[in-house]
Amino acid sequence: MNRSLLKVSKASEIVKHFFLILGVIFSVFPFVWMILTAFKPEAEAILWPPRFLPMNPTLQNFVDVFTRWPFLRFFLNSFVFAGVSTFTIVLTSSAAGYAFAKIKFRGREILFFIFLATMILPLETYMIPVYLFVNRFGWINTHQGLIFPYIIMSFGLFLMRQTIQTIPDELIDAARIDGCSEFRIFRSLVLPLSKGSLSALAIYAFITVYGSFTWPLIITTTQDMYTTELGLAMFQKAFFTEYALTMAGATITSLPLIIIFLLFQRNIIEGITLTGLKG
């Protein structure tokens, strides 16, 4: 009887792995197909029926991507855009998070609640007045204009307050008694003690800003200001009949992220779970 039970569980294991492998193929295949297409000459990409492996593998598409479309410029714009935003998000969230977590002042709860209430609203719901504001400053099609709505993040403020609240009051009081200023406490005590959340927030903020699409679409007007996301969308629009070329474009924009993910997958997944626990 035991043996038959074992057989049943073995059979169910096999069925389980069968479905999981099927799912994995579904998940991964588009990337495989992207890379295979990117290495094919154009004529080979549109062979029917399609051939899996490139017969005459070529790097020409990757050369063309950079010569026919200013992708390096897009990467630069995206890094400035996401980098500066991440820096200010981490700075404002942790500095204000400390005040909300450890300093008692009148109206603290209500102010925090108001900030937090905006967390659920996507930028798309209030981007029109922000656009008009940026327009009044003449910041359309500039890096300032691009970065402006992303310099704060309610979720970051929430995460940092939660983290800093777990630092014992006694520690901070002791520093105060030793004559540390609040700024010094923030810099040399609070920040080092919340490193984990800071790096999780930085990763989350960078990914969010880097992947934003609607705001860059409305705020930029010339190609030299495009972010990678927008640049690739416009690239696809311009060269949509050149399949191998567009796949080379998709490869250069997605592969770096995939490689970074595979290298740091543990930290990134931990960061995601941390941000997922905000509910």
Added chain:
Amino acid sequence: MNETLQKAKRKVPLTKRFWWPQMLYCIVVLIPVTFLYLIIRIIPVAQTIWMSFYNWHLVKPDRPFIGLGNYAKLFKDQLFLDALRNTTVFAFVSVVTTLIVSLIIALMLEKTMRWKADTIYKVLFFLPVVPTFVSVSVIWKWIYDPSYGFLNYLVGLFGIKPRGWLIEPELALWAIILFFVWKNIGYYMILFLVGLKNIPSELYEAASLDGASSWQRIRHVTLPLLRPMTLFNLVMATMMAFNVFAPVYVMTMGEQGAPSNPVRVIVFDMYENGFRYLKMGYASAEATILLVIVSLLTLLELRLVRSEQ
């Protein structure tokens, strides 16, 4: 020294003694941050609602108050009604499918496997989450291509004729739903795995001792204890789906410009009215509707979570 220690133990005098430095910190930090929240979040949200009552065109100086005029017009605007319907169908189907599939995968991966197979599965399922929306949309547009797409080759093996997956009105929305499910499964799988990890194993042991089958264990132990995480995922996924824009823009923008109406979504309609036709007041009314939908969904979640406790 002793005196200061004693003071440290008594909370009230201590906070009083260090009141000024703390207030200084609050003034230096919170005033700029509050200012930023005001001009980037709070005022724009209020202004969106306010603008929705005006006939506000970007280049026309005359911007008369028209009350609910924009809303009345919206609910007679076939394009907007299509967008609202499409977005609702899109959100409902994609959210339900994504959550069910990711929960099933999480349940399958929950028990540790040999050779760390579960980690490999996790990483591979998470892969589509990693790149940005535009790059994966570009890939799927190629897979869905009507003439040379891989999907047409694949269905051809089963004797199905080639279709224009993103072009045919009755298919396009479903094609984008399939893409969206593919993109998000890994994310919710990870969150479900967190939820599963937090269920104490004693409960499973107790259920096993009581002779519960594995299905009964899932039904009576796992699912009820997973409810908070499920609700959280539900709201996150719904909000993301209602806000969908980039994939629709990439996958359906032909050389003609506008996406065909079968896949028009709210944010696209808003973008077109506001930033192509410059009807900012009209687009603000749409934004307000989106704002109300998102807020209502969140309130609903908060109530559900509260009723749990």
